Amino acid sequence: MKPAPFDYLRAETLEEALEALHQAGTEARVLAGGQSLLPMLNMRLARPALLVDIMPIAALREVADAAGALRIGAGIRQAALQARPGLARQQPLLAAALPWVGHAQTRSRGTLCGSVAHADPSAEIPLVLVAMGGHVHLRSRRGARRVAAEEFFTGMMATTRAEEEMIEAITLPHAAPDSGHAFREVGRRHGDFAITACAAVVDARSARLAVGGVADRPVARALPLPSDPALEDALEQFAWSLEARDDLHATAAYRRHLVRRLGRAVLEEAAACRA
Amino acid sequence: MDDCGTPPGTLHAAILRSPHAHALIERVEVERARALPGVAAVLTGADIQALTSSLVVGVKAPMECWPIAADRVRYVGEPVAVVVARDRYLAEDALDLIEIRYAPLPAVVAPRAALEPDAPVLHAGLQGNLASDRSFRYGDPEAAFAAAPHRIAVEIDYPRNACTPIETYGVVAEYEPGADAYDVLANFQGPFSIHAVIARALRVPGNRLRLRTPPDSGGSFGVKQGVFPYIVLIAAAARVAGRPVKWIEDRLEHLAASSVATNRATRLAAAVEADGRITALDWDQIEDCGAHLRAPEPATLYRMHGNMTGAYTVRHVAIRNRVVLTNKAPTGLNRGFGGPQVYFALERLVQRIALELRLDPLEVLRRNLVPASAMPYRTASGALLDSGDYRAALEAALAGGGHAELLARRDAARAEGRLYGIGYTAVVEPSVSNMGYISAVLTPAERQRAGPKNGAQATATINLDPVGSATVHVASTPQGQGHRTVLAQVVADELGLHPQDVRVVTEMDTAKDAWSIASGNYASRFAPAVAGVTKLAAERLRGRLARIAASQLNVATEDVVFAGGRIFARGNPDNALPFARVASASHWAPGTLPADMDQAVRETAYWTPPELTAPDEADAVNSSLCHGFIFDFCGVEVDRTTGQVRIDRYVTMHDCGRVLHPGMVAGQVTGGFAHALGAALFEEHSYGADGSFATGTFADYLVPTAMEVPEPVTLHHETPSPFTPLGAKGVGEGNCMSTPVCIANAVADALGLKDVTLPLLPARLAAHIHGPEAARPGGGAVPVAGGRQLFGEGSAMVAAPRERVWAMLLDPTTLAAVVPGAHDVQRVSETEFRAEVTLGVGPVKGRYRVALTLSDLDAPQAVTLSGGAEGALGFGRGTGRVTLAEDGPERTRIGYRYEAEIGGKVASIAGRLLDGAARLVIRQFFAALAAHAGGGSAPREGIFARLLRLLGWRR
Amino acid sequence: MPRLKAGQRHWLHLTLNGKAVEGEAEPRLLLSDFLRYELGATGTHVGCEHGVCGACTVQIDGAPARACLTLAVQMEGAAIRTVEGLAPAPDRLSILQEAFREHHGLQCGFCTPGILMSLDAFLREHRRPNEAALREVLSGHLCRCTGYAPILRAALAAAERLAKEAGDA
Known part of the structure; x- marks a missing residue:
C-alpha cells in the first residue's frame, strides 16, 4: 500500500504553484495538509504525475477579517483555526463543527481549504461554508475568481474548480449579531464520516438549514422558523429532495429521518441560542 | 515483526489479489512486470503450484486448498501473483503492470444459499458446496421434545467479523538450496500442528522447515494462525528469487483476506418445561468457512462441541453440523473461536424462553x-x-x-x-x-482409521547459566498476555528469586526448542497450561537444587528453603548459600553433584492433561x-x-x-x-x-x-x-x-x-x-437502494427530433468524438464496440477496457445496451433499456432503466465514492443531453459516454 | 525550488528528537517508512497507512500527526519527535511511559508509541484534562488489546503526576 511515483514541487510562491499547475494540467494535484489526498495516494486510487506542495507559500498562511467575513488562506490548518481567539463569537458554526473534523491528529495537518477542495459530501467544513453562504476564492495563471459555496460543490468530490485552478482562500461571513447557530452530526463512531450532519442559522425573520452526508454535496435551504407550523412539511420536502441512498452504514430512510429530527433539533437550538 | 532484522540482500514481496468474487483466470500476462528494473521475480499461481503441494484439508472431501489461485479465483482478495522486488514500492509498481483476464462466474455469498441445488459451485470435486455434514445425538432428544409442554426456537444469522490486530502479518523466508531447507521468521501464533501442514506443502520433512517467531507479536487474538498460507507463498518466492524475501501484509490485504471468524446460520430449538427448565436442545448449524477450508477449519464449529449446552444441565441434545463454502475470504481463529456463534443463539433462546413463558429471565437462568x-x-x-x-x-x-x-x-x-x-x-x-476435538468432524470409523488425536501438550524450559541466573523459555508466542511478567513471577516464587532476576525468552525456534503440536498461544492456554508447565519445570529444578544444597548445608532435602536469593536451612537462616552458587554448581563443579544426578543446568517439563481424551465411539468429546x-x-x-x-x-x-x-x-x-x-x-x-x-x-x-x-x-x-x-x-x-x-x-x-x-x-x-x-409527499419515485448493486430509471426531455437522438446514440463516429478520455474506440461489428477510456472523479482516475453490445434494436424507439468495463480500480457490468418517445415535433422523451453491478478495488475501499459518483454521473447526463441537443455546439460531455458510465462502470 | 523527480532519491535535512539528521527519500516515500527504514527509528509503527489506526502518530513541530499521511519530502527543516525521544534518559522512562507500565496501559505494545505521542502533546497543553477530553484524544487511535480502560487510567495518572510536578516546580 504505497503511492505510485510522482514528482514533487515545493512551491515557495503562489506564482510558482500556479505556473506548475498550468503546465501540468490534469496531471497535477495540489498538496496542502494531505489528510484527504495521502490515503488516496497510498491506495493508488489517485496517481498524479506531480504534487505541488503549497504549504511553504507565506501568502496562503493568512487568516484575516475582511468586510464582515473571515478570510482563511489555503495554508491554514484546521487545528490552528480552532485555536484562534474569538472564533466561537465570530464563527460559532465553524467553531462548533471543527471538533467533528477527523481527529486531533489529522486536524493538526489538515487544512480548511483542502477539505473544501476534496468536496466530500459528508465533510463538515464544506457544510459550514454552504450554511454560512461563504465563498471559495480560486486562482489560476489566468486570474482569480470568486464562487459562492452553493455553486462550488457539484457532486461527490466534484466542484467547479477548473483543472489548473487552485483554491487560494475561503471566506465565511461573520455571524450576524441577531442570529443563532447550531451544529449536530450523527456518525457510526466519533470522527467517522457523517451519516447526516445538520447546521442551522436562525435570525429574527429567517431560518436556514444545511445538510451534509445525505445528498452528494452539502445542501442548504431556507426554511420556516421553528415556531412556524409549516416547518414540518418543509423539512419533509427538504429530506426527500436530497435523494438519499442506502450504503453500508445507513439506509436512505434513516438519513431522511435524521434530516427531519436532527434538522428540527438544530433549528430549535439555533433559535434558542439567539434568544 | 517489521522491526526484526533481515539478512543482507533481503527482497520485498507484494501480492496481486483478485478483484472478483468468482471468476476463471483466462490469461496472466507478467512480462511487463518482470521487465521493470528492480524486480527479481514474478510468480503466478502456476509457478507456486509447481513448487508446492496443496495445504491439507481437515475434512474427508475431494478438494484442495492453495495459498494462491491458479485457474480460478474464489473470493475478493485471493492472491493471484507475487512480485519480489528491491523494495515494497517497486514491488507494488510491478503489480500494476500485471494483466489478468478474468471470466467472471456467478458467486454465492450466504450459507443457506450455498446449499441450494442451483447454487454456483466453488470446488468442482465436491459436486456442491457442502464440505461436511454430521449429525450427533446425545441422550434422547426426540423423546424429550415430545414430552415437553413447550418448543421454543430461534433462528440466527451470525455475521462475520474479525479481531484485526493492529500489527499485521509478516513473513521473512529464506531457502537454502544445498540442504533443500527453508528458514522462516513469521509472527505465527500456533498451534504448531500447522508446522506439519506448512512443511508438507513445501515438500520438505519437518526438520527442513525451521520456523521461528519474533519475541513480540503485535496482537493476534487467533488471527495470526492464519499467516501460514503466506509462509508457504513467501517461502516459495524466496526459493525462486534465490534471496531472502520479506512480506509485510498491509491493512487492505488484512481486511480483505487474512482470517475472519465464521458467519453461521443457526436454528436452535429447546424443549422447555412450564417453569422454564430446558430438557433438550436441537441445534442445526450451517457454518460458512468461505472459499477454502483452511486448517484447522472447520474447527470453529467443533471447538464448543463439548459445551453446546452452555452453563446448563440439559441432558438431551441433537446437533446437525454442516460446513459450506462460499465466495468469501477463508475463515480461521479469532478470539472466542466458535463461542460467539454458539452463545448468541443459546442466550437469545434463553431470553425468548423467558419472554414467551412470561418468566423473569434470571429465574430461567437459575433453574437451568x-x-x-x-x-x-x-x-x-x-x-x-x-x-x-x-x-x-x-x-x-x-x-x-x-x-x-x-x-x-x-x-x-x-x-x-x-x-x-x-x-x-x-x-x-x-x-x-x-487437540482431538476437531476429529469429531470425522465419523468414528474415519477416526479409527486416522488414529487417535488428543491432549494439549505444553512445554517449558528453564536454564541456569554459569553465574547462576535463570532463563525461562516456553513454547508460546506472546501477543500481550504478559508472558514475561507472569512467568518470571511463577519461576521467581518457586526459586526464591526476585522476578526481575528471571529472564523470560519468548521467541520460538522449531529447530532448537522443545515444542509440540499444541505449542503456541491460542485457546486461552497461557495461564492454565503454559504458566502451569513453567511451574512444573521450576518445581523440578528446585528439587535438584535442593538436593545439591542439602549436601552442602548438611540438612535434609525437605529442610532446604529458597528465599530472597538465598538457599538456607529451615530454622537456621545463617546456614545459607547464595542461590547463584548452588545454581552454577553444575557448570563449575559437576563432581560435587549427588551421584545419581546428571545435571542441574536445564530442566524441560512437558505437560498434557489426562482429562483430554480423544472423542469416543458415541462422539462424546x-x-x-x-x-x-x-x-x-x-x-x-x-x-x-x-x-x-x-x-x-x-x-x-x-x-x-x-x-x-x-x-x-x-x-x-x-x-x-x-x-x-x-x-x-x-x-x-x-x-x-x-x-x-x-x-x-x-x-x-x-x-x-x-x-x-x-x-x-x-x-x-x-x-x-x-x-x-x-x-x-x-x-x-x-x-x-x-x-x-x-x-x-x-x-x-x-x-x-x-x-x-x-x-x-x-x-x-x-x-x-x-x-x-410515510410516503413521499406528492408522490414521485423513491430513490432506489445504492450499494454495490445499482438500479435506476429516469427520463429526460430533449429538444430534438427522435430520429436525431437515435442516430446520435448509435453513431460510432459521434461516439469517438464525444467520449471523454477515450484513447481508442473500435467498432467490432454493427452492434459491438470496444474502447479504452480514462475516467475520474476527483483525484481518483483510472483507465478501463470497455466492451459494449447493442441488442433488441427497435429503431427509432428502443435499444438494449449491455456492457462491461474492467480496469485496475475495478470493474462493472450492466444492462439497460433506452426508449425514445416523441413528445411534440422537436421534442423527444428519453427513458431509461438500468441495472449495474460494480466491484473490485474501488468497491472494496471507497464504496462511498461509488454511490456519490453514480448520482453525479446521472445528473451530468441530463445536463449534457440538454446542452448537446439544444445548443448544437460540441457537447462538453458525451452522451454515449454517460450512458456507458450508467450502464457499465463507474469510474 | 527545483522539482524533485519521481524515482530519484533526494537529500532531506530535519531534526529528529532534537538531533539534526539527514536522509534520502524519493518524493513518494512516506514519513513512516522514512523514519523506520532510512533513519532506523523503528519505534514508530505502521498499522493501516490510511490515517485511521494512529499507530504511526509522531509529533511534527510539536503537534501530533500521522506519519503515514505525510511525505518525507514535506519534512525538510521540520522538527520531528518520535517515541524514541520520550524517555529523559536511556535508563529512565518519562512520567507518561512509567504510568503506562504501572497501569498496564499496553499489552502487545504495537499501538502504544502512537498513543504516547498524542498524549504527550496533549498533556503538555492541558494540565488538568478530564476523562472525556482524554477519550477524545485517544479516539484517534485504535487499540485492539486493552479495551482502552487501562490506557485511560494511565493517562489520568500521568496527568496528575505532571500537574503535581508543575505545581511543585
Whole structure:
C-alpha cells in the first residue's frame, strides 16, 4: 500500500504553484495538509504525475477579517483555526463543527481549504461554508475568481474548480449579531464520516438549514422558523429532495429521518441560542 | 515483526489479489512486470503450484486448498501473483503492470444459499458446496421434545467479523538450496500442528522447515494462525528469487483476506418445561468457512462441541453440523473461536424462553444452571466442567454489580418515555483446547482409521547459566498476555528469586526448542497450561537444587528453603548459600553433584492433561480442559432519535479459576469486552450479493475507539481448576462469547424486539422505533437502494427530433468524438464496440477496457445496451433499456432503466465514492443531453459516454 | 525550488528528537517508512497507512500527526519527535511511559508509541484534562488489546503526576 511515483514541487510562491499547475494540467494535484489526498495516494486510487506542495507559500498562511467575513488562506490548518481567539463569537458554526473534523491528529495537518477542495459530501467544513453562504476564492495563471459555496460543490468530490485552478482562500461571513447557530452530526463512531450532519442559522425573520452526508454535496435551504407550523412539511420536502441512498452504514430512510429530527433539533437550538 | 532484522540482500514481496468474487483466470500476462528494473521475480499461481503441494484439508472431501489461485479465483482478495522486488514500492509498481483476464462466474455469498441445488459451485470435486455434514445425538432428544409442554426456537444469522490486530502479518523466508531447507521468521501464533501442514506443502520433512517467531507479536487474538498460507507463498518466492524475501501484509490485504471468524446460520430449538427448565436442545448449524477450508477449519464449529449446552444441565441434545463454502475470504481463529456463534443463539433462546413463558429471565437462568454439587460435571456431549459454583457467582454478581439499582434505573427511564433495556447472559468459557476435538468432524470409523488425536501438550524450559541466573523459555508466542511478567513471577516464587532476576525468552525456534503440536498461544492456554508447565519445570529444578544444597548445608532435602536469593536451612537462616552458587554448581563443579544426578543446568517439563481424551465411539468429546464461568448483565439505552445504543452499565462476573495476576486478568477482560462491543455494535465483514467486498478499509470496517468503549464493572468468583497446575483457567475470550448477546438481549428488552441482528445498526433500530416511513409527499419515485448493486430509471426531455437522438446514440463516429478520455474506440461489428477510456472523479482516475453490445434494436424507439468495463480500480457490468418517445415535433422523451453491478478495488475501499459518483454521473447526463441537443455546439460531455458510465462502470 | 523527480532519491535535512539528521527519500516515500527504514527509528509503527489506526502518530513541530499521511519530502527543516525521544534518559522512562507500565496501559505494545505521542502533546497543553477530553484524544487511535480502560487510567495518572510536578516546580 504505497503511492505510485510522482514528482514533487515545493512551491515557495503562489506564482510558482500556479505556473506548475498550468503546465501540468490534469496531471497535477495540489498538496496542502494531505489528510484527504495521502490515503488516496497510498491506495493508488489517485496517481498524479506531480504534487505541488503549497504549504511553504507565506501568502496562503493568512487568516484575516475582511468586510464582515473571515478570510482563511489555503495554508491554514484546521487545528490552528480552532485555536484562534474569538472564533466561537465570530464563527460559532465553524467553531462548533471543527471538533467533528477527523481527529486531533489529522486536524493538526489538515487544512480548511483542502477539505473544501476534496468536496466530500459528508465533510463538515464544506457544510459550514454552504450554511454560512461563504465563498471559495480560486486562482489560476489566468486570474482569480470568486464562487459562492452553493455553486462550488457539484457532486461527490466534484466542484467547479477548473483543472489548473487552485483554491487560494475561503471566506465565511461573520455571524450576524441577531442570529443563532447550531451544529449536530450523527456518525457510526466519533470522527467517522457523517451519516447526516445538520447546521442551522436562525435570525429574527429567517431560518436556514444545511445538510451534509445525505445528498452528494452539502445542501442548504431556507426554511420556516421553528415556531412556524409549516416547518414540518418543509423539512419533509427538504429530506426527500436530497435523494438519499442506502450504503453500508445507513439506509436512505434513516438519513431522511435524521434530516427531519436532527434538522428540527438544530433549528430549535439555533433559535434558542439567539434568544 | 517489521522491526526484526533481515539478512543482507533481503527482497520485498507484494501480492496481486483478485478483484472478483468468482471468476476463471483466462490469461496472466507478467512480462511487463518482470521487465521493470528492480524486480527479481514474478510468480503466478502456476509457478507456486509447481513448487508446492496443496495445504491439507481437515475434512474427508475431494478438494484442495492453495495459498494462491491458479485457474480460478474464489473470493475478493485471493492472491493471484507475487512480485519480489528491491523494495515494497517497486514491488507494488510491478503489480500494476500485471494483466489478468478474468471470466467472471456467478458467486454465492450466504450459507443457506450455498446449499441450494442451483447454487454456483466453488470446488468442482465436491459436486456442491457442502464440505461436511454430521449429525450427533446425545441422550434422547426426540423423546424429550415430545414430552415437553413447550418448543421454543430461534433462528440466527451470525455475521462475520474479525479481531484485526493492529500489527499485521509478516513473513521473512529464506531457502537454502544445498540442504533443500527453508528458514522462516513469521509472527505465527500456533498451534504448531500447522508446522506439519506448512512443511508438507513445501515438500520438505519437518526438520527442513525451521520456523521461528519474533519475541513480540503485535496482537493476534487467533488471527495470526492464519499467516501460514503466506509462509508457504513467501517461502516459495524466496526459493525462486534465490534471496531472502520479506512480506509485510498491509491493512487492505488484512481486511480483505487474512482470517475472519465464521458467519453461521443457526436454528436452535429447546424443549422447555412450564417453569422454564430446558430438557433438550436441537441445534442445526450451517457454518460458512468461505472459499477454502483452511486448517484447522472447520474447527470453529467443533471447538464448543463439548459445551453446546452452555452453563446448563440439559441432558438431551441433537446437533446437525454442516460446513459450506462460499465466495468469501477463508475463515480461521479469532478470539472466542466458535463461542460467539454458539452463545448468541443459546442466550437469545434463553431470553425468548423467558419472554414467551412470561418468566423473569434470571429465574430461567437459575433453574437451568449446573449446580455446584454436580462438579466436576460431564455434559451431554462430553465436556467435563472442571469446577465452579455458577449460582453463587450469579448471585454475587447481582449483589456486587448493583442489579437492583439497574432495575430502578430502567423503571425511571421508561417512566420518562426513554428506551431502556436490561440483558443477561451466562456462559461457560472453554480453554486449553483438546487437540482431538476437531476429529469429531470425522465419523468414528474415519477416526479409527486416522488414529487417535488428543491432549494439549505444553512445554517449558528453564536454564541456569554459569553465574547462576535463570532463563525461562516456553513454547508460546506472546501477543500481550504478559508472558514475561507472569512467568518470571511463577519461576521467581518457586526459586526464591526476585522476578526481575528471571529472564523470560519468548521467541520460538522449531529447530532448537522443545515444542509440540499444541505449542503456541491460542485457546486461552497461557495461564492454565503454559504458566502451569513453567511451574512444573521450576518445581523440578528446585528439587535438584535442593538436593545439591542439602549436601552442602548438611540438612535434609525437605529442610532446604529458597528465599530472597538465598538457599538456607529451615530454622537456621545463617546456614545459607547464595542461590547463584548452588545454581552454577553444575557448570563449575559437576563432581560435587549427588551421584545419581546428571545435571542441574536445564530442566524441560512437558505437560498434557489426562482429562483430554480423544472423542469416543458415541462422539462424546471433552473439547477443552478448563471451563470458566461468566455471568454478565447490562443496562442499555437506545436513543429515540438516532437509534444509537449507549451502554449505561455493564457488569461482568468471571470465574476463571485462580487469578494469577490481577492486572493482566483485568486487561484480558477489558480487551475482550472491547472486541465484543465492536462485534455487537459496529463490526462486520460485509459482502454484496455478488460477492464484492465492501469493508476494505478502517473507514468502513469500524473498530470501536475510546469514545465508544465504556469500562465494564468486573467481578471475580474464584474456584480453582482441579486440572491445572496453578488452578488457573483461561480468561481472555469469555467476553467475546457473552457480551455480544448480552447487549443484544438488552436492546431486545429495550425495544421489544423478537429478533436481533448484529451488528446493531442504528438505522435498523431507528426503523423499528419509528415504523415504516410515510410516503413521499406528492408522490414521485423513491430513490432506489445504492450499494454495490445499482438500479435506476429516469427520463429526460430533449429538444430534438427522435430520429436525431437515435442516430446520435448509435453513431460510432459521434461516439469517438464525444467520449471523454477515450484513447481508442473500435467498432467490432454493427452492434459491438470496444474502447479504452480514462475516467475520474476527483483525484481518483483510472483507465478501463470497455466492451459494449447493442441488442433488441427497435429503431427509432428502443435499444438494449449491455456492457462491461474492467480496469485496475475495478470493474462493472450492466444492462439497460433506452426508449425514445416523441413528445411534440422537436421534442423527444428519453427513458431509461438500468441495472449495474460494480466491484473490485474501488468497491472494496471507497464504496462511498461509488454511490456519490453514480448520482453525479446521472445528473451530468441530463445536463449534457440538454446542452448537446439544444445548443448544437460540441457537447462538453458525451452522451454515449454517460450512458456507458450508467450502464457499465463507474469510474 | 527545483522539482524533485519521481524515482530519484533526494537529500532531506530535519531534526529528529532534537538531533539534526539527514536522509534520502524519493518524493513518494512516506514519513513512516522514512523514519523506520532510512533513519532506523523503528519505534514508530505502521498499522493501516490510511490515517485511521494512529499507530504511526509522531509529533511534527510539536503537534501530533500521522506519519503515514505525510511525505518525507514535506519534512525538510521540520522538527520531528518520535517515541524514541520520550524517555529523559536511556535508563529512565518519562512520567507518561512509567504510568503506562504501572497501569498496564499496553499489552502487545504495537499501538502504544502512537498513543504516547498524542498524549504527550496533549498533556503538555492541558494540565488538568478530564476523562472525556482524554477519550477524545485517544479516539484517534485504535487499540485492539486493552479495551482502552487501562490506557485511560494511565493517562489520568500521568496527568496528575505532571500537574503535581508543575505545581511543585
